[in-house]
Amino acid sequence: MYATTYHRPASLAEASALLANADEAKILAGGMTLLPTMKNRLAAPSDLVDVGRLAELAGVSLAGDTLTIGAATKHYEVAGSATVKGAIPALAKLAGGIGDPQVRHMGTIGGSISNNDPAADYPAGLVGLGATVTTSKRTLAAEDFFAGLFSTVLDAGEIVTKVSFPVPAKAAYAKFPNPASRYAMAGVMVVKARDGSVRVAVTGAGGNGVFRWHAAEAALAASFSAAALDGLSVDAGDLMSDIHGSSEYRANLVKVMTQRAVAAAG
Numbered sequence: 536m537y538a539t540t541y542h543r544p545a546s547l548a549e550a551s552a553l554l555a556n557a558d559e560a561k562i563l564a565g566g567m568t569l570l571p572t573m574k575n576r577l578a579a580p581s582d583l584v585d586v587g588r589l590a591e592l593a594g595v596s597l598a599g600d601t602l603t604i605g606a607a608t609k610h611y612e613v614a615g616s617a618t619v620k621g622a623i624p625a626l627a628k629l630a631g632g633i634g635d636p637q638v639r640h641m642g643t644i645g646g647s648i649s650n651n652d653p654a655a656d657y658p659a660g661l662v663g664l665g666a667t668v669t670t671s672k673r674t675l676a677a678e679d680f681f682a683g684l685f686s687t688v689l690d691a692g693e694i695v696t697k698v699s700f701p702v703p704a705k706a707a708y709a710k711f712p713n714p715a716s717r718y719a720m721a722g723v724m725v726v727k728a729r730d731g732s733v734r735v736a737v738t739g740a741g742g743n744g745v746f747r748w749h750a751a752e753a754a755l756a757a758s759f760s761a762a763a764l765d766g767l768s769v770d771a772g773d774l775m776s777d778i779h780g781s782s783e784y785r786a787n788l789v790k791v792m793t794q795r796a797v798a799a800a801g
């Protein structure tokens with residue numbers, strides 16, 4: 536690991552100033568991705584700005600029909616939160632299925648979505664639920680936040696502060712985990728919103744990261760049942776193919792996970 540200077544700011548404003556004034560600073564949250572990258576000498580930030588303990592990025596709250604989760608909230612907190620379980624149990628389940636206990640006790644929702652690993656679970660959760668991402672500069676729809684593999688629209692020094700989710704009528708997340716890492720080979724969030732619209736968001740499979748399966752959304756809007764998907768298939772040409780599975784295998788997984796999520800959502 537190359538030498539770096541560690542900072543623990545006391546406020547969001549101090550964090551932003553540190554990021555603006557350093558040569559090549561990186562935001563540090565749970566460190567589950569960034570620290571291994573640095574240890575492997577694939578990243579060499581001059582400064583690390585630790586946002587993990589900022590009060591402005593902490594906490595889970597429910598106001599009306601909106602569930603808000605601070606960016607520094609760890610996966611185990613989301614998984615165990617009575618507020619999340621009561622409002623959007625599918626989101627608690629998603630968080631509880633991330634990695635292993637060590638990863639869940641360090642990794643954060645803000646770090647996960649900022650990293651935007653194509654096999655990470657939260658991108659499907661955010662896009663499926665129609666979430667809103669708030670940063671130190673602006674507020675964005677989740678679909679406008681993710682920008683392809685390991686890529687987001689975040690500017691340098693821009694800090695994700697919270698994610699807000701509209702409480703749906705029903706939702707479920709089904710994931711086929713890679714047996715080694717637990718990352719998604721295919722993970723699907725199926726959501727029926729309170730206005731009756733349906734969203735199906737897929738992670739782990741898309742050649743360009745998280746995507747919505749619009750044909751499944753239309754079929755489920757007409758009839759919210761696993762059988763409504765029987766005649767549909769995902770185009771394998773748009774999916775990832777790697778040592779873990781071919782694109783054809785993933786296409787089948789996406790359909791099966793979608794059907795399981797619909798059945799679980801009831």
Ligand SMILES: Cc1cc2nc3c(=O)[nH]c(=O)nc-3n(C[C@H](O)[C@H](O)[C@H](O)COP(=O)(O)OP(=O)(O)OC[C@H]3O[C@@H](n4cnc5c(N)ncnc54)[C@H](O)[C@@H]3O)c2cc1C
Nearest residue numbers: 564565566567568569634642643645646655656695717718
């Ligand atoms: C063994 C292992 C298994 C895993 N399995 C899964 C899995 O099954 N599913 C899954 O979804 N994930 C999985 N992960 C990823 C993990 O859940 C973390 O979410 C992820 O590593 C990033 O979160 P972090 O808080 O550790 O971020 P960090 O590693 O600290 O940061 C990651 C990136 O995000 C940036 N960043 C962090 N916070 C912010 C912020 N608030 N605003 C802007 N930028 C920010 C950092 O600068 C860095 O570029 C796994 C990780 C490991 C090591």
